[in-house]
Amino acid sequence: LFSRPVNFVLGVAQLEQLPPEDKTEICFAGRSNVGKSSLINAITGRKDIARTSNTPGRTQQLNYFDLDGACYIVDLPGYGFAQAPKDIVDTWHALIKQYLRGRVTLRRVFVLIDSRHGFKKADLDMMKLLDEAAVPYQVVLTKADKLKKGQLEKRIKEVVDGLIKHPAALPQIFATSSEKNTGLAELRAEISTLL
Ligand code: GTP
Ligand code: MG
Numbered sequence: 001l002f003s004r005p006v007n008f009v010l011g012v013a014q015l016e017q018l019p020p021e022d023k024t025e026i027c028f029a030g031r032s033n034v035g036k037s038s039l040i041n042a043i044t045g046r047k048d049i050a051r052t053s054n055t056p057g058r059t060q061q062l063n064y065f066d067l068d069g070a071c072y073i074v075d076l077p078g079y080g081f082a083q084a085p086k087d088i089v090d091t092w093h094a095l096i097k098q099y100l101r102g103r104v105t106l107r108r109v110f111v112l113i114d115s116r117h118g119f120k121k122a123d124l125d126m127m128k129l130l131d132e133a134a135v136p137y138q139v140v141l142t143k144a145d146k147l148k149k150g151q152l153e154k155r156i157k158e159v160v161d162g163l164i165k166h167p168a169a170l171p172q173i174f175a176t177s178s179e180k181n182t183g184l185a186e187l188r189a190e191i192s193t194l195l
Helices: 036-044 086-102 121-133 149-163 184-193
Strands: 006-012 025-030 062-067 071-075 106-114 137-142
Touching: 025 036, 025 086, 025 137, 036 062, 036 071, 036 106, 036 137, 036 184, 062 086, 086 106, 086 121, 106 121, 137 149
Parallel strands: 025 071, 025 106, 106 137
Antiparallel strands: 006 062, 062 071
16 A cells, blocks of 8 residues: 555645545644654655654644545644744644544544653643544654663553553554654554555
8 A cells, every 4th residue: 555656635724625525534643843744754655745844833734645545644733832823823723623523534543642752731632632522543652763772662651551541542552763764564554454
């Protein structure tokens, strides 16, 4: 599946612009700068199909990618801190929430968590929203290359333990690095099972 073509379809700034619900969708959510766009590039093997940046707030719309006609992969703007005006950030947050709550074809949300930081308040708020909306989600640790093996193992255990009280969270998590291309095969395999 992931050797097949992937194409940018559209950027959605308002709910009215969402494409028809006629295809399975998976999306990548997480705090600004956690590595959502980088991970989409890494799993699709494309250098910069999703634009990335060191500046939090790079992705400013719901960016839709079509994976060989089989599904949409959706790159969300980050939640939490972003280098953009407050009213604009508030608009993104409202859009993300409405999208996550109401999208019938959304099969799975990958909630990205920075390996170095673990769960932050903004992550727990997002997970609560998904629990309440009963949208199945799965945690993906990013930037695993930044931790030593022992530190990463500790983080994985802490995160897995923390998921027990979240009804819509799947128990299995992924530890990835888009920089070193680790953990990607497992994530691709999981996505393939959803189609
Ligand atoms: P927003 O669109 O602003 O919400 O950010 P994002 O979550 O899409 O993050 P993005 O992919 O733009 O990456 C943010 C920064 O983290 C960039 O400087 C990336 O190069 C860096 N980065 C992303 N993934 C990794 C990783 O696996 N390892 C390391 N070391 N850096 C990473
Ligand atoms: Mg981004």
